[in-house]
Amino acid sequence: MNRLSWFNAVSLTLGFAFLYIPMIILIIFSFNESKLVTVWAGFSTKWYGELVQNEAFLDAAWVTVRVAVFSSTLATILGTAAAYVLVRGGRFFGRTLFSGMIYAPLVMPEVITGLSLLLLFIGIGLDRGILTIVLAHTTFSMCFVSVVVSSRLVTFDQSLEEAALDLGCSPAQAFRLVTLPIIAPAVISGWLLAFTLSLDDLVIASFTSGPSATTLPIKIFSAVRLGVSPEINALSTLMIAVVTVGVITASLVTKRAMMRQKQDEMAAARTE
Amino acid sequence: MRRAFLIAVPYVWLLALFLVPFFIVLKISLSDIELAIPPYTPTLDFSQGWSGIKEFFSQLDFENFVWLTEDDLYWKAYLSSVKIAVISTFFTLLVGYPIAYGMARAPVEWRPTLMMLVILPFWTSFLIRVYAWMGILSNEGYLNQLLLWTGLISTPLTILNTNTAVYIGIVYTYLPFMILPIYSALERMDESLIEAAEDLGCSRVQAFWLVTVPLSRPGIIAGCFLVMIPVIGEFVIPSLLGGSGTLMIGKVLWEEFFSNRDWPVASAVAVVLLLILVIPIVLFQRNQQKQTEAEQ
Numbered sequence: 001m002n003r004l005s006w007f008n009a010v011s012l013t014l015g016f017a018f019l020y021i022p023m024i025i026l027i028i029f030s031f032n033e034s035k036l037v038t039v040w041a042g043f044s045t046k047w048y049g050e051l052v053q054n055e056a057f058l059d060a061a062w063v064t065v066r067v068a069v070f071s072s073t074l075a076t077i078l079g080t081a082a083a084y085v086l087v088r089g090g091r092f093f094g095r096t097l098f099s100g101m102i103y104a105p106l107v108m109p110e111v112i113t114g115l116s117l118l119l120l121f122i123g124i125g126l127d128r129g130i131l132t133i134v135l136a137h138t139t140f141s142m143c144f145v146s147v148v149v150s151s152r153l154v155t156f157d158q159s160l161e162e163a164a165l166d167l168g169c170s171p172a173q174a175f176r177l178v179t180l181p182i183i184a185p186a187v188i189s190g191w192l193l194a195f196t197l198s199l200d201d202l203v204i205a206s207f208t209s210g211p212s213a214t215t216l217p218i219k220i221f222s223a224v225r226l227g228v229s230p231e232i233n234a235l236s237t238l239m240i241a242v243v244t245v246g247v248i249t250a251s252l253v254t255k256r257a258m259m260r261q262k263q264d265e266m267a268a269a270r271t272e
Numbered sequence: 273m274r275r276a277f278l279i280a281v282p283y284v285w286l287l288a289l290f291l292v293p294f295f296i297v298l299k300i301s302l303s304d305i306e307l308a309i310p311p312y313t314p315t316l317d318f319s320q321g322w323s324g325i326k327e328f329f330s331q332l333d334f335e336n337f338v339w340l341t342e343d344d345l346y347w348k349a350y351l352s353s354v355k356i357a358v359i360s361t362f363f364t365l366l367v368g369y370p371i372a373y374g375m376a377r378a379p380v381e382w383r384p385t386l387m388m389l390v391i392l393p394f395w396t397s398f399l400i401r402v403y404a405w406m407g408i409l410s411n412e413g414y415l416n417q418l419l420l421w422t423g424l425i426s427t428p429l430t431i432l433n434t435n436t437a438v439y440i441g442i443v444y445t446y447l448p449f450m451i452l453p454i455y456s457a458l459e460r461m462d463e464s465l466i467e468a469a470e471d472l473g474c475s476r477v478q479a480f481w482l483v484t485v486p487l488s489r490p491g492i493i494a495g496c497f498l499v500m501i502p503v504i505g506e507f508v509i510p511s512l513l514g515g516s517g518t519l520m521i522g523k524v525l526w527e528e529f530f531s532n533r534d535w536p537v538a539s540a541v542a543v544v545l546l547l548i549l550v551i552p553i554v555l556f557q558r559n560q561q562k563q564t565e566a567e568q
Binding site for chain 1 (some may be wrong): 274275278279281282283285286287289290291292293294296297298367368370371373375377378384386388389390391392393395396397398399400402403404405406407408410412413414417444447480497498501502504505506507508511512522525529530536538539542545546549552553555556557560562
């Protein structure tokens with residue numbers, strides 16, 4: 001069955017229309033001349049001009065990017081370690097608790113995570129600011145990284161690692177020379193996921209940020225509460241553009257890496 | 273030695289920043305509100321030794337939980353959160369399944385592109401995707417403009433700031449969470465099973481219900497949990513798309529904390545919410561573990 005039946009074609013078309021039309025409308029109306037967002041009054045890029053002059057937004061954007069870079073990097077290291085331990089670590093004391101703590105944050109309502117972390121930070125007397133947001137974001141995004149990486153770890157051939165160990169690698173060398181290159185695409189997509197989760201987060205950041213550090217979603221949320229505005233449309237369009245370019249580039253890169261890997265594996269199979 | 277280190281670092285991190293905070297929430301939910309910094313009493317004072325600790329425990333009580341049962345607002349908010357979550361999960365499944373099915377039956381060379389089209393909105397800011405609907409659903413919004421123009425209605429419909437808008441917002445933003453696990457279950461399915469069922473006298477519809485649906489069950493279960501559990505505590509969607517009549521516990525908790533500054537009651541709300549979620553979270557985790565083990 002290599003052609004789409006009419007039912008599947010219709011459901012795909014309607015489904016993707018539903019997913020994309022709201023965002024397309026948003027993008028179109030960011031170029032609207034009028035301040036009234038629902039009435040089209042001609043093409044203009046003036047809202048983008050106002051946006052780049054808005055210091056508050058620029059400051060918030062800079063805070064957000066720094067938080068995202070730090071927290072996603074930390075989360076990738078911790079999450080990869082956690083995934084490795086869960087898939088390859090065998091049995092150890094408290095393994096069930098550990099895997100529970102990895103899966104629970106994936107579905108934990110953000111209000112609970114945010115509130116509990118805030119109360120922790122206040123309890124230990126840590127001033128709220130960039131550091132506390134980074135700690136909070138690292139904690140929940142490391143779990144997402146761990147799930148992404150462990151799904152790659154379970155599918156790859158463990159005998160490759162064993163072969164490296166037989167040939168005289170230390171476990172650390174085997175990890176660096178064999179395991180890491182194979183799981184690299186998953187680690188990179190884990191980092192990207194952690195990065196966007198951090199960029200995106202409103203609730204946990206609202207709880208854990210102080211007056212010294214406001215992130216972009218917090219700024220957007222307080223602006224959006226008052227209603228739709230063309231400036232926010234322009235900002236949204238820029239963010240959608242960045243994400244689209246990022247996702248497409250990342251998927252092309254991983255696709256190429258996977259194709260190269262497949263070729264290598266086939267070449268290896270031929271020489272056997 | 274190195275293995276112990278590898279286990280210990282993420283383990284200790286999660287204990288300190290995930291598990292311990294819950295106990296703090298639990299402790300504060302048993303405290304009383306106070307006009308001080310921090311705004312609750314008692315606080316643990318180790319300087320007085322054992323008597324300080326005893327004093328601390330004697331002052332904890334369940335007053336805030338009693339308060340939750342006395343005021344209508346709270347249990348109504350819990351009930352309506354669960355109701356909204358169940359209904360919207362059902363609609364997300366209804367919308368998501370055909371899309372996942374269509375993707376899994378599409379020509380192989382299309383699949384990566386379709387997959388990316390589903391993932392792309394998922395990577396786009398949640399806040400922006402909710403915000404996009406504010407412009408569509410408002411009284412002067414694009415949907416009303418379209419409907420008025422086609423003559424289907426003569427007065428604008430009020431959709432924004434109602435529960436309908438909340439349902440639309442949830443289905444829209446959580447759709448990728450439903451599509452992806454179902455798609456991955458359907459894609460792995462062996463299509464010759466359908467042919468076998470049809471050879472054995474099933475109609476297409478029967479084959480779908482008797483073969484395809486049971487085989488995609490792990491995906492359906494994962495998808496439903498991934499949508500339902502976070503939706504119960506959802507804050508952004510009810511506060512932007514919902515109205516004063518939309519009662520959701522995430523919003524109540526937020527207001528209790530940021531507007532009323534009543535940390536003990538906010539903590540009690542969180543503890544009860546967590547108790548409601550424990551069962552689905554444990555079931556979700558079991559489902560995920562079973563799947564991982566099946567793959568191994």
